[in-house]
Amino acid sequence: MQRLFLLFRNKFFWVTAAFLVWMLFFDKNDLLSQFQYxxxxxxxxxxxxxxxxxxxxxxxxLSELTxxxxxxxxxxxxxxxxxxxxxxxFVIVKDKPSN
Numbered sequence: 001m002q003r004l005f006l007l008f009r010n011k012f013f014w015v016t017a018a019f020l021v022w023m024l025f026f027d028k029n030d031l032l033s034q035f036q037y038x039x040x041x042x043x044x045x046x047x048x049x050x051x052x053x054x055x056x057x058x059x060x061x062l063s064e065l066t067x068x069x070x071x072x073x074x075x076x077x078x079x080x081x082x083x084x085x086x087x088x089x090f091v092i093v094k095d096k097p098s099n
Contacts, residue, residue, distance in 0.1 A: 061075075
């Protein structure tokens with residue numbers, strides 16, 4: 001009990017305790033902010049991976065479209081519903097089942 005009383009009378013203990021409380025809860029880089037920064041970094045890494053995969057896919061598609069005219073025609077027909085002058089295009093839209 002005597003040691004605990006001496007500890008609480010020590011000014012260095014109080015300064016250290018105040019410093020720790022300040023750094024953990026009141027500072028600009030407190031624990032909550034660090035947790036939020038970590039979550040944001042994780043989210044940004046996930047987005048980076050997604051966009052890297054998308055970029056690779058688009059680059060592959062672009063190289064196929066510029067090298068193969070048949071592939072270019074297929075792409076234009078499927079994506080943009082383009083047609084030749086003597087053709088008719090029928091678009092079939094499937095209804096989603098209502099739950």
